[in-house]
Amino acid sequence: MGFPTGISGADLVWRGEVQAMKFGTRFVMPRRIESLDQLDNGAFCATFANGRRVLAASVVVATGVQYRRLPIARLAEFEGTGIYYAATENEARFCRDTEVLVIGGGNSAGQAAMFLSRTARHVRLLVRGDTLASSMSSYLSSRLEADPAITIEYGTHAVGLHGGDNLEAVTIRNEDGDRTVASCAVFVMVGAAPNTGWLAELVALDDKGFVLTGEEAGALSPFATSCAGIYAVGDVRAGSVKRVASSVGEGSVVISNVWEHVRGLGRA
Template sequence: MRIIGSRFSPEAHCLRDFANRNGIPYRWLDLETDEEAEFLLRQFNVPASATPIVMDSEGTWYSNPSLGDIGACMGMVSRMDEGEVHDLVVVGAGPAGLAAAVYAASEGLEVLAAESLAPGGQAGTSTLIDNYLGFPAGISGAELTRDALIQAQKFGARVTVPCTVRSLGIEGGERIATLTDGTRLRARCVLIATGVTYRKLDVPNFSDFENAGIYYVATEREAQLCRGEEVVVVGGGNSAGQAIVHLAKYARRVHVVIRKDDLGGNMSRYLVDRVEGLENVVVHRGCAVSGLEGARHLQAVRVRNGATGLQTLQTSSLFLFIGADAKTDWLRGCVELDRKGFVLTGPDLPPGIADTDHWRSIGRAPFLLETSLPGVFAAGDVRSASVKRCASAVGEGAMAVSFVHAHIARPA
C-alpha cells in the first residue's frame, strides 16, 4: 500500500498514524519532496486536489479515505454475522478491553472486541510505560499492545479494527451493539471500555506538534528528557501540580500557564504550597496558550494575557493537564452517566436502580462494574471514579469477566 500526500496535511498524518499503529506495511510518498509521488499521480490521473490518497498494489486509489475504507483495502474488515449471539462484545481495545478479551477467551467465553482506531488505546501511544508491574525497565505501549493482542488471539478472541460502535440497547433479553455501518452485534454481555481522550489546545497547528514536544503525562522519562531545559505546563489541577513538582527537579525552569488568577482554585493546598515554594517555577496567571512555533519539533509557546499582552516562551516541551473527556456520546440515553459523562457502575448508580423493571426482572442488584443496564459492564478510564492508569484498566477489564460469568450463569 502507498500513501501519497503532503507531510503538512493532517489527513495524511491521520492515515499514516492508522497504518503505523495497526502495523500495516506501507510506503509514504511525500508530495513536497518525492518525485515518484508526482509521477504516480500523473500516471493514474489523480488530481493533486484529491490527495492524500491510498493506493493498493493494483493501482486502485482512494481519495482521503475513511479508516473503514483503508481497512477494507487491506482486507482487515471481517464480515460480522448478525445471527450470531456473542457471549461478550467488548467495545474498545485499549488495556481494559484487551485484558477482558484475554481473560474471557481464556476462560472459554466467545468474545468479539470492536476497536475504532487501533488496539492499545492511549497506552498504545505511550513511548514508555514505566509503572506497569513486572517491567522494571518499562515497556513501550506498542510492545505491550502487540503482546496483549497476540495473547487475546491465541485464546481465540476476535479483535476487529476499524470498527466503531455507535449505540447500545437491550432487545428481548439480548444486548445489541450497533456499528456505524448499521451492523447489529448481538450479545449476552457487553463491556464498555472506550477510555477517554485528553483535551487538546485549540490552536491552529496543534496536530503538527503532537508526538513532537507535547506530552500528557510527566513520568520519570519525560522529566529526564527535560533536564536543564525550560518547560511549559498548562493546567491548574492536582495532576498539573504533581507534574510541576516532579518536573522542577530536572528542568531549569517550569513555566505554569493557568487561566485563573490563583493556583488554589483547583489544586490541593499542600500542592499549591509546594509549587509556590519552588524557586524555578514561574506561574503565568490569567493566561492562555495562543500559538505554537517550531519546524519539525516544538520550539516555542505563545502565551496571551489580557492585561500584559503576548509573551513567547522558548521551550521544546509542553505538558498539558487540561482534563480528559470520556468517549461516551454514543451512550447518552443508553446507560447512566455521571455529570462529566463517565459511566456509572455498581454502588455509584442512582439509589433505587434495583427497583426498575430491568433489574426486577433478573432479581438482583448491579455488580460492582455493572452499568444501569443488566449485563452491560464498564471498565477502565471510561468508568466514573476509576483510577486513570494502565494497570487499573487491565485489572478492571479482567475483573469484569468474573461478572460476565455470573450474569450468564444466572439469566433472567
Template sequence: MANPNASAPEFLPETGPDEQVPVLAASIEQRRHQIFPVLTEREVARLLRFGTVRTYGNGVRILEAGYTRFGMVLVLKGRMAAYRYDGLGNSAFVIEHGPGEFTAEVSQLAGRPSLVNVTAVGSVEALVIPADQLRALVIAEAELGERIVRALILRRVNLLELGSGGPVLVAPPGQPALFHMQSFLTANGHPHTVLDPRNDETAQALCEHYQPTADDWPLVVCPDGSVLKNPSNVEMGRCLGMSRELPAEKVWDVIVVGAGPAGLATAVYAGSEGLSVLALEARAFGGQAAASARIENYLGFPTGISGRALAGRAHVQAMKFGVELAIPLAATHLACHAVPLALDLVDGQRVRGRSVVLSCGARYRRPSLANIKQFEGRGIYYWASRIEANLCVDATVILVGGGNSAGQAAVFLSTHARKVHMLVRGDGLKSTMSAYLIERIRATANIELHTHTEIVALEGDDEGLKGVRWRNNNSLSEKDVNVSRVFLFIGADPNTDWLDGCGVEVDKQGFIRTGDAVQAAPCRLDATGAPVRSSLETSVPGVFAIGDVRAGSTKRVAAGVGEGAQVVSQIHAYLASLPVAG
C-alpha cells in the same frame, strides 16, 4: 544497542515485601539468586504434575523467539542455553540453565511468544509447562509460586534495562512516529531496541532493501523477523503477541473495556473468583493514572508509588489469574440488544459476554489551537514519562494544568528540565490540587506558577515546536517564549463517543449514568417482578460503568479501584439472575 529510553524504574511491580523494582543494572548480579533460582529436587517433584516431560537432542531449538508460547521449561537433566535474538539474525548468549533451573519471563504467564531462543546443550530432559498450568502452579504452590513470579518479573526488568529482546525500531531521531512507537512500547513495559540508520550498518542495509519513504518511519523488525513500515498500535500488538485472534464462539463472563486502575481491579477480582474475563485496552494498561510520576496518597504506600508501577503490579496480577488482556484493541461498538451482549473491535473481531464493564475512562482535552496536531509528539505531549523527560534535560518547558496529575508531572519534570513554567487559568492551585503537591511545587525552585494564564498560539516548523505565546487573562498582556516542549494536563472528556446509538444513558457531558441516576430506561426485574438496578449498572441490563467514565464518580485512583472491586459482586448477582442455558 541498549535503549536509553527504557523505563523499568516506572513500570514493574515490587519483588518482595517493602521492596520495589527497579533493579538497577549494577544490582542485577547481586540478585542473580532471585533472577535465576535453582529449585531443589523436592521442589521439582512438586512441579511435575503441572507439565509434560520431554527430551531434546543436542542443538535442538526448544524455544524460538517470536513463536514458541510455552509457559515455562524446567531442566531435569542436561543443560540448555538462552540467547537474545533481535529478528535481524543477531544473537547474543544470555545464560546456560542446568538441572533445577528454568527459562521464562513474565509475559509467559499470558502465553505470549518467547523473547529468547533456547537451545539444548547435549541431551536434555525437561519439564514443559504450558501457560495455563504455569498460572495454576503459581496459585496452588504459593511460596514456590512467589519465587517463580519474582524471577519472571526481574528477568523482564533485565531485558528492559539492557534494551534487548522484542522489536527493533529503525528510524532517524526526531521522527514523530518513532516517538509514539517508543512511548507505546514503554507504556506497556515491552523491551525494544532503537537503531539509527545514519550510524548503524544493519539499519542501513535494512533501509537499502525496503527503501522507506518519509511516511514509512519507523521500520519495525518483529521478533519473528517480519518487517513492518510505520505500523499502527494494533499491528504492533499483533507483531508482539500482545493481542491475538480471540475465539469467536466463546462467551465471556465479563468483558472489561479499559484497563486503567478501575478496569484492572475488576479484572483481578473477577479472575480471582473464577470468572472468565476479557480485558480490552486501546493503548496501554494503567490508563491516565500511569502518567502519574508519583502517587503519595494511595493507601499502603507511605513513600509513594508511580502510576506505572502500580498498574504494572495489577497487570501481573491479572495475568496470574488467567485474565485475557488484549492490548491494544479498542471497542468500536456495543451491541446492547444482542443476547449475549456483543462488542465489535477495531480489528473487525466481535466478542460476546454475559456482562460488560465500561471502564474506558477519559482523555485529556486539546486546547483550541489551530495547529496543535502538527506538533503532537514533536513538542506537544499529554504524558510525562521517562521518554518525555529525557527530551527535557536542561531545557525550559511549559506545563498546562492544575490538577494532581499536572502537579505530579511538574515535580517530575523539574528533576530533568532547567525551568518548568506551570500555567493555570484560575487564581491558584488550592481548589484543584492536593495540599502536599502544592507545598512541593512551592518548594521546588525551578517551577514557576503563572495564574490566570493560557497558551494562545504555537509556533514551529516541520522539525517541531519552536515557541509559544501565552496570555495573562487579567492584564491581557502576552508573552512569546522560546520553548520546544509543552505538556498538557487540562481536564478530560469521557471516552463514550463509541457508545452512540447503543442505549447506554449518559449525562450532558457524556459521562455514563448508573444506578439511581439513570432516568430514561426501565429497570430489569428480579425473580419477584420487582424493578432492580445495581448502583453501578447502566440503563442497559448487564452493562456496568466504573471509574472516571461514570457520572458522579470520584476522580481518584483509589476510588476507581474500589468501584472495580465493588462491581464484581454486582456482576455475580446479575449473572445469577440470568436464565440457565439449556
C-alpha cells in the same frame, strides 16, 4: 511494574493483543461503535459505523477517555514531538536541562510540574484562572509556590506553537499581551472527556459523562451499570483510579460478573 526502561502505549497494547490472540480472542479493528441497543429478549445489539451489527449477551465498556485538546494551530502536528498529555520518565529525560510548560490548574498539572522540575531547568505552569485554591490541593499548590524551579503564571494561556519537526517555542498570552518563550515541550493537563456519547440512552452517567457503576447505579457489582448486562471498567467509569494498572485489574475482575450474568440468562 516490569518495564524499568519504560514502554510506549502502542507497544503495551500490541503485546496485550498478541497475548489475547493466544487465547482465541477475536478482534474487529478498526471499527467504531455508533450505537448500542437492547433487544426485547435482553440481548444487546452494537451497530458499527460501517452499518454492520453484532449481538451480545453482555457488554464491557472500556472506552476510556479522550484528553481535552487546546484550540491552538499546529497542536496535532506537534503531538508526540513537543505536545504531551502525560509526564512520565520518558518525557522527563527528553526535557532534561530545558524549559518546559505545563498547562492546567488541577492536581494532575501540579503533580506533573513537581515531577518535571527534578530534571528540567525550569517549569512554567500556565493557569487560566487567578488562583489554584479551588482546583488544586493546598499542600500541592504550596509546594509549587515554594519551588524555585517552578514559576506559576496566572491568567495565562498558550496561543501559538513554533518549530520545524519538533516544538521550539510557544507564544503565551496574558493581560499584558503576547510573548514567546523557548520550550521543547508543553504538557497539556486540562482534563479528559469520557467516550460515552453512544451509551447515553442505556446507562446512567454522572454530570461529566462518566458511567455510574455499583451503588451509585443501583447495582450490586462495583462494575455493573444501571442496565443489567452492561459493565464499565477503567477510566470511563465514574470514580475509578485513572491508572493503567487499575484499569487492567478491573478488566480482569469484571469477567466473573459477565459470566454470572450470561449463566443467569441460560446462554453459557
